[in-house]
Structures are given as structure tokens and as C-alpha cells.
Amino acid sequence: MRRTRPCGALRREHAGTTVVLNGWVHRRRDLGGLIFLDLRDHAGRVQVLVEPGAADAFDVADTLRAEWVIEATGLVRERPEDQRTDDGAGAVEVVAERIEVLAAADTPPIQVAGDERASEELRMRYRYLDLRRPDRMEPLRVRHRAIKAIWDFLDAEGFLQVETPLLTLATPEGARDYLVPARVRPGTFYALPQSPQLFKQLLMAGGADRYFQIARCFRDEDLRADRQPDFTQLDLEMSFVEVDDVLELNERLLKEVTHAAVGWNIATPFPRLTHAEAIDRFGSDKPDLRFGYELSDLSDLFAGTAFRGFASALDAGGTVRALRVPSARAGDLSRKALDELEAHAKVHGAKAMAWLRRDGDGFKGPIAKFLEAETPALRDHAPEQSDLLLLIADRRAVACGALGAVRLALRDRLGLVPDDAPPAFAWVVDFPLLEQDEETGAWTYMHHPFTRPHADDLERLESDPGSVRAEAYDLVLNGFEIGGGSLRIHDRATQDRMFRALGFADAEAEERFGFFLEALRYGVPPHGGIAWGLDRLAMLLAGAPSLRDVIAFPKNVRGGDPLTGAPAPVDAAQLEELGIRLADVPEPVEPTS
RNA sequence: GGACCCGUAGUGUAGCGGUUAGCAUAUCUGCCUGUCACGCAGAAGGUCGCGGGUUCGAAUCCCGUCGGGUCCGCCA
Numbered sequence: 001m002r003r004t005r006p007c008g009a010l011r012r013e014h015a016g017t018t019v020v021l022n023g024w025v026h027r028r029r030d031l032g033g034l035i036f037l038d039l040r041d042h043a044g045r046v047q048v049l050v051e052p053g054a055a056d057a058f059d060v061a062d063t064l065r066a067e068w069v070i071e072a073t074g075l076v077r078e079r080p081e082d083q084r085t086d087d088g089a090g091a092v093e094v095v096a097e098r099i100e101v102l103a104a105a106d107t108p109p110i111q112v113a114g115d116e117r118a119s120e121e122l123r124m125r126y127r128y129l130d131l132r133r134p135d136r137m138e139p140l141r142v143r144h145r146a147i148k149a150i151w152d153f154l155d156a157e158g159f160l161q162v163e164t165p166l167l168t169l170a171t172p173e174g175a176r177d178y179l180v181p182a183r184v185r186p187g188t189f190y191a192l193p194q195s196p197q198l199f200k201q202l203l204m205a206g207g208a209d210r211y212f213q214i215a216r217c218f219r220d221e222d223l224r225a226d227r228q229p230d231f232t233q234l235d236l237e238m239s240f241v242e243v244d245d246v247l248e249l250n251e252r253l254l255k256e257v258t259h260a261a262v263g264w265n266i267a268t269p270f271p272r273l274t275h276a277e278a279i280d281r282f283g284s285d286k287p288d289l290r291f292g293y294e295l296s297d298l299s300d301l302f303a304g305t306a307f308r309g310f311a312s313a314l315d316a317g318g319t320v321r322a323l324r325v326p327s328a329r330a331g332d333l334s335r336k337a338l339d340e341l342e343a344h345a346k347v348h349g350a351k352a353m354a355w356l357r358r359d360g361d362g363f364k365g366p367i368a369k370f371l372e373a374e375t376p377a378l379r380d381h382a383p384e385q386s387d388l389l390l391l392i393a394d395r396r397a398v399a400c401g402a403l404g405a406v407r408l409a410l411r412d413r414l415g416l417v418p419d420d421a422p423p424a425f426a427w428v429v430d431f432p433l434l435e436q437d438e439e440t441g442a443w444t445y446m447h448h449p450f451t452r453p454h455a456d457d458l459e460r461l462e463s464d465p466g467s468v469r470a471e472a473y474d475l476v477l478n479g480f481e482i483g484g485g486s487l488r489i490h491d492r493a494t495q496d497r498m499f500r501a502l503g504f505a506d507a508e509a510e511e512r513f514g515f516f517l518e519a520l521r522y523g524v525p526p527h528g529g530i531a532w533g534l535d536r537l538a539m540l541l542a543g544a545p546s547l548r549d550v551i552a553f554p555k556n557v558r559g560g561d562p563l564t565g566a567p568a569p570v571d572a573a574q575l576e577e578l579g580i581r582l583a584d585v586p587e588p589v590e591p592t593s
Numbered sequence: 594g595g596a597c598c599c600g601u602a603g604u605g606u607a608g609c610g611g612u613u614a615g616c617a618u619a620u621c622u623g624c625c626u627g628u629c630a631c632g633c634a635g636a637a638g639g640u641c642g643c644g645g646g647u648u649c650g651a652a653u654c655c656c657g658u659c660g661g662g663u664c665c666g667c668c669a
Contacts, residue, residue: 031632032625047629066619083627090629107620109603114630116605116618121661174669194669221668347596347665448669557662 001073008044010089014076019094021046022102024132025068026113028061035061037096038113039072042137046089047079048072050096060099067105067112067132073098120548125562127553139542139550142261146538147214149260150234153253159210159236164199166192166216171512174448175219178229186579192218192230195531197448198516200237201488204527205519212236214534223557225546226480226536230555234483237529243471243487246528247272247427250475250483254425262541264423270475274430279397283321283404285431288479289424291416293407295400298322298391301377307370309352313393321399322381323390323407329414330357330388337413338390344409345392350402354391358382363389408479423540426476430454433461433470434501442503447472449498450516451486452528458494461501475532482537485530492520 004019026040035058037048050061057072064070074094084091109125110118112132117123123130130136151161170177170191177191193199195217203211215235223229238246251268258264271289278287281294299319302310310320325333333341342353356363362375363382371378382389390406392399411417433453434443443465445451453461454469461468475483489495495517499509510517538550548554555561575582 027629027631029628029631030625031628034626034628036628036631038629049627051626080627083629085629107603111604111619114604114618118604119600119661122604171669175667197669219668222666224668225663227668344664349665445669451669558660562661 001071003071006043007039007041007046008088010046010076010092010094012078012091015078015092016076018073018075018097021048021072021074021094023070023072024112025064025066025070027066028064030062037061037064037072039070039094040132044088044134047093048074048096048099049093050099054095054097057096057099060101061096064099064101065105065107067108067129068101069103069105071100071102072096121556121562124548124554124556127563131552136549139538139544140552142542143534143538143550146257146261146534146541149257150212150214150253153256154210154212154236157210157249159212160208162203162208162211162213164193164196164213164215168193168199175221178218178220181578181580183578194219195233196235197450198513200235200529201450201524201527202516202519204237204239204488204490205522205524209239210237211529215531223555223559225548226539228535228547228551228555229559231547232534234532234534235529236531237527239525239527241487241526241528243429243473243528246485246487246530247473250530257537258423258541261538264541266423266425270425270427272427272429275428275432276430278428279400279404283400283402283407284479285428286474286476286479286481287404287426287428288408288411288417289426289476290421290478291411293323293325293410293416295403295407296322296324296381298378298381301374301381302393305371305374307367309354309367309370310391310393313395313399316395318393318395319399320391320393321396321403323403323410324382325388325390325410327358327384327386327388329416330386332414333388341390341406341409345402345406348402348405349398350392350394352392353402353406354393356382356389356391358385358387358389360385424478428474428476429472430469431472431474432466433457433468433472434465436466443501445498445502446470447484447486449502450488450495452489453494453498461497465501471528473530475530477537477540480536480540481533482540483530483532485528487526487528490520490524490526492517495520 001020003022007021007023010019021039023039023041026038026045029036033052035050037050038045039048050058052058072094074096076092076094078091079093108129110122110129112129167180167190170179170189171194175194177194180190180192182188182190193215196213196215200211200213213235215233216230217233218230220229221227238249248269251270255266255268258266273281273287275285278285280297281287283295297319298321299314302314302320305311305314314320338355345353354365354367356365356368356371356378358379361379362368363371363378378389390403392403394402431446433446433451435446436443447470452471454471457468470486472486473484474481489498496506496509499506535547535550539547542550544550553561553563560567
């Protein structure tokens with residue numbers, strides 16, 4: 001018999017009808033002469049009452065255990081007034097007439113019912129059990145609603161959804177590629193795409209005008225809580241647009257998506273910060289704008305200081321940056337806490353972090369006695385009694401970056417962002433086109449080599465490459481980069497100049513990207529677009545602490561899948577067929593746990 | 594490549610130099626007709642991840658290793 005409706009969908013108006021229910025035994029309460037079952041499915045739970053009068057059903061109910069799958073037939077009735085519960089089907093119960101076991105279950109290794117949380121490792125190993133919990137399935141539902149809203153919105157805006165290849169050409173730059181051996185051409189390899197970047201530009205060359213794709217992407221780099229080796233982008237591209245067109249469309253899209261997925265009502269347009277501003281004020285190119293604690297530049301104040309720690313950094317062309325912790329919260333930071341914050345700054349590249357605590361007209365702290373000359377000026381930066389100043393002297397990128405990291409540590413330590421804080425979206429624009437490798441001194445692209453240089457700066461591409469801005473933008477939410485894009489170079493001459501600036505010989509560029517450079521010869525429209533990190537956005541929408549929560553079958557920190565056991569060795573025969581011989585690799589070690 | 598944190602019954606945890614390795618829950622048995630984390634009585638369940646060392650004595654301290662996690666590097 002087919003179920004009449006989901007367990008969780010039963011309501012008072014169904015009282016008096018006979019229903020067939022399918023579901024899992026969530027809990028069983030055996031009172032001896034009376035058995036209660038909580039029956040659970042995707043929609044919720046309902047109580048099934050089994051009385052001794054229903055002879056067969058009672059005998060079956062006696063054998064049931066947690067997570068057995070059953071079919072229960074019975075009469076829906078309202079529960080006694082004083083016994084109703086708040087959840088969906090809590091006003092009714094089903095009096096069992098017949099119960100059939102559809103699938104028995106061993107005692108599960110992790111409990112589905114109850115508050116107890118197994119370790120993340122076990123929950124990944126038994127992901128299908130973990131997903132039976134409504135709060136574990138919910139992030140996937142949020143993600144589904146977001147993707148549906150994306151499809152609906154972009155379809156209405158005239159975007160064409162196109163799938164691009166997963167087996168494609170390896171590109172030596174960017175992240176490490178995942179390679180796939182090509183059996184029919186021994187010795188050659190496909191690569192899995194790091195993004196559909198060149199394909200979507202070729203679609204613009206093909207006249208698609210506006211394209212999007214929910215695209216799987218692959219990057220063989222080390223994992224993080226917000227980074228998986230295979231992940232999903234919303235990839236989109238538009239022809240005949242300027243930066244404002246792309247940003248404006250994305251703001252409207254996000255308004256729709258966040259509302260459809262989790263009911264947010266976000267304000268647009270989003271604030272825009274230049275890259276330089278984001279670094280100087282927040283010490284990050286993906287600033288968390290939900291709280292203040294902005295950095296300040298005290299380089300001028302310390303120009304000519306006698307304190308060697310600062311003077312040497314300034315002499316080397318560096319800066320002194322400060323972060324003020326207002327007196328109201330500074331008291332929460334003990335000497336030990338300050339040591340821990342300094343250690344945090346060091347992890348992020350700082351050589352040291354100094355602190356000063358306002359004390360009367362002067363300051364306390366290990367370096368206070370070296371700064372008597374600067375004390376009057378410093379008072380302006382710590383106006384309140386007990387205000388705390390955290391100071392780092394270093395190259396701009398290091399000083400700002402490390403203080404930015406300290407700023408986030410303070411956020412977490414002091415709870416500077418309330419749970420109900422509204423989401424803070426922002427655009428970071430005017431990224432530098434190129435950045436210099438610290439060791440080799442070579443210039444490399446910051447975004448990718450197809451990013452259009454800012455027209456006003458193009459003339460300096462060869463003479464002063466570091467000063468050239470890119471027509472590139474990042475989308476930031478609560479301190480996470482959730483998207484990035486740019487206008488693209490669409491003419492061969494500019495693309496050639498870009499490759500030369502990157503130190504590629506013409507022949508080398510031709511070899512790597514010849515197919516794309518050729519396309520630029522045949523009339524490509526000006527175009528630009530963006531890619532969202534869809535997993536990361538879904539994580540933030542779902543309020544989840546880890547990307548793994550919004551991915552159905554995620555990988556662990558070492559890139560393994562505890563459920564399937566991937567990656568794993570393959571048969572010698574399989575390698576033989578692919579023409580692959582393994583170099584000496586360590587024997588796979590059996591886990592001992 | 595590097596730093597730090599964590600591995601104790603199925604699960605979650607306590608114990609941090611001498612314990613019969615404790616508690617909760619799950620499991621099994623018995624009792625129980627309005628429970629809803631049902632209750633009550635009882636039982637079984639542990640190479641304290643693995644290897645080595647220190648010690649009269651190690652779950653506990655040290656080293657190594659394996660596994661898990663967070664971060665730095667890396668991630669156009």
C-alpha cells in the first residue's frame with residue numbers, strides 16, 4: 001500500500017481518517033501494555049500508539065528498534081488536550097491497526113535521536129545516518145533553495161545555462177591540477193577544471209551574450225574549514241557590460257537568493273571599498289564589516305622615533321599600524337591574552353606586536369618607557385582611560401595583515417559580533433592587477449591573466465606595473481570571500497601586452513593559451529563576469545561553521561572521503577591499461593584506530 | 594612543508610603517577626496501559642589509537658608513529 005501522506009504532515013484536520021505511514025522508528029516508548037512509537041520521515045515526526053487490542057501490530061511493535069523502517073496503518077485522532085506537543089504533527093496521533101517492517105536496522109554507530117553529537121569523523125563515515133537529523137539536512141535544503149532562486153532569476157534576466165567540459169586542458173598556473181590519464185592517447189592527460197574561465201569567455205566569443213552555470217571546480221590544494229578540493233561555483237558572464245552592470249545584477253541576484261533561501265531582506269547597493277582601503281582600514285581584502293575596530297596608520301607619529309623597534313621598520317620603508325581596543329573591552333584582555341594575541345600576529349607574519357595601555361596622561365606597557373617623546377601625540381589615539389593600543393611595525397602588507405588577523409581574533413574572543421547581527425555584504429574593488437613575488441621579484445597576476453587592466457592605468461603596464469589597477473572585484477560577506485570576478489581583456493593586443501608583463505615569451509603564451517588567443521582575433525565582445533563560491537555562500541546562509549555542512553558527502557582535512565575510503569590504490573591492470581607505472585611510493589598504511 | 598589541539602566501552606565524556614578505569618546514553622533481560630529524552634530493577638560491554646622509553650608502578654610523564662581537527666604556507 002502507498003503512504004497517504006508524510007508523517008510530519010499530519011494535522012488536526014486529518015483526524016478521523018485512516019492513513020498509511022512510512023518512516024523510521026525515531027523512538028520507542030514501551031509501557032508494557034502500551035507502546036508509543038515516534039515515526040520520523042523527511043517532513044517530521046508523528047506519534048503512533050499501539051494498543052494490545054491490535055494483536056498483530058502489538059507483537060510487531062514489541063520487536064521494533066531505533067531506525068527500523070516500517071509501514072504503519074491506522075486511524076488519526078486528536079491527542080488529549082494536555083498531551084499535545086508543539087512540533088508539526090504534535091496535535092494528533094495514529095492508532096496503529098497494522099505495522100509492517102520494511103527494513104530492520106542494526107544498532108546505529110551514531111545515534112539519530114537525541115542531542116548527542118558524535119565526532120565529525122564518525123558523522124562523515126556514516127553521513128547517511130547523520131543526514132537523518134533534520135538540522136543536518138536543513139543546510140542542503142537551504143542550498144537547494146538558493147540554487148533554484150539562481151536559476152529562476154538568471155533565466156528571467158536572459159541568461160543561458162551552459163555546461164562546460166570536466167575533462168579539459170591542464171594549465172600550469174594557478175592551483176595544482178587534478179589530472180586524468182587519457183587511455184586512448186597514452187602519455188597524455190586531461191585536467192579537471194579549476195574554473196570554467198576560458199570556456200565562458202569563449203561562449204561570449206560565440207555570441208551567448210549572457211551565460212551561467214552551477215559549475216563543479218577542482219583545485220588540488222590543502223584543505224581548510226572553508227575549502228574543499230572539489231567545490232561548486234555559480235559562474236556567470238555577460239557581454240557588453242561595465243563593472244557597474246555586473247555588480248548591480250549581482251546585488252539584485254543576491255537579494256533574491258538570500259530571501260528565497262533563508263528569508264533575509266538585505267539592503268542594496270552594497271558598500272564598496274577599494275582594495276587599498278580594505279587593507280588599510282581592516283587589514284584584509286575580505287573585511288568583516290559587522291564590527292568596527294578599524295586600524296590606523298601611526299607612521300607619521302613615529303617618524304624620527306628613538307624606539308629602535310619602530311625606527312628600523314620605518315627606515316626600511318615600512319609602517320606602524322595600530323588597533324585600538326576601547327577601554328570598555330580592554331579590561332577583558334589580560335597580560336596572558338595579549339601574549340596570545342601577539343602569538344597570533346606572529347603566525348600571520350609579524351615579527352612582534354607591542355601594546356600600550358592608557359594610564360593617566362601616559363601609558364603602561366613593556367615599550368612605554370621608550371615612547372615618552374610620542375606620548376602626547378599618542379593620547380589622541382587612546383583618548384579614554386585604560387584604552388589599549390596594539391601596534392605592529394612592518395611592511396604595509398605584513399603590519400596590516402597581522403593586525404587584521406588580530407582584529408578577527410578579538411572579534412571571536414570578545415564576542416564583538418552579536419548572534420543577530422545583520423549580514424554585512426561588501427564589494428572590494430580596484431584590486432592591483434599584478435603583485436610581485438617576494439623572492440623572485442617577478443610580477444604575477446593577482447586575479448588571472450585575462451583580467452582587464454584599468455584603462456586609466458594601462459599606459460603604466462610596462463613602466464610601473466605595481467601601480468596598475470585591475471577591473472576586478474570581490475564579493476565579501478561577513479569576512480568571507482564569496483565571489484570574485486572582473487572585466488576581461490577582449491582584444492589580442494592588450495592580451496599580448498599582459499602576457500609580456502607577466503614575463504611570458506610570446507611563444508610560451510601561444511603554447512599554453514593559443515586556442516584562446518586565436519579566438520581573440522575574430523571579434524570578441526567586451527565582457528565580464530563573476531564566480532561565486534556557492535558552497536561558502538550556502539555555509540553562511542545556513543549559519544554553518546564548516547563548508548562540510550553544506551556538502552552532501554564532504555572530504556576531510558586530508559582530502560579523503562571517510563565514507564567511501566577515497567582516494568585508494570587501484571589494480572595494477574587498471575594502471576597498465578592507462579600506461580602508468582608508479583614511482584616508489586610508500587606502502588599505504590592501514591589505519592590502526 | 595610548518596605550528597598547535599585532540600584520541601578512554603557502540604556513542605558522548607570523567608579520571609592526569611598507585612582506582613576493581615567512573616558517569617550518561619545506547620545494547621540485552623525482567624516489570625510496567627497515556628508515554629513523549631517514559632520510568633523502575635538487573636546484566637553484559639574497555640588491547641585507555643599503536644610502538645618504545647622513564648618509573649617499584651603509566652590511561653596519566655617523555656619520544657616516535659597512526660588517525661582526527663584548527664591555522665600558517667599554498668589556494669590564477
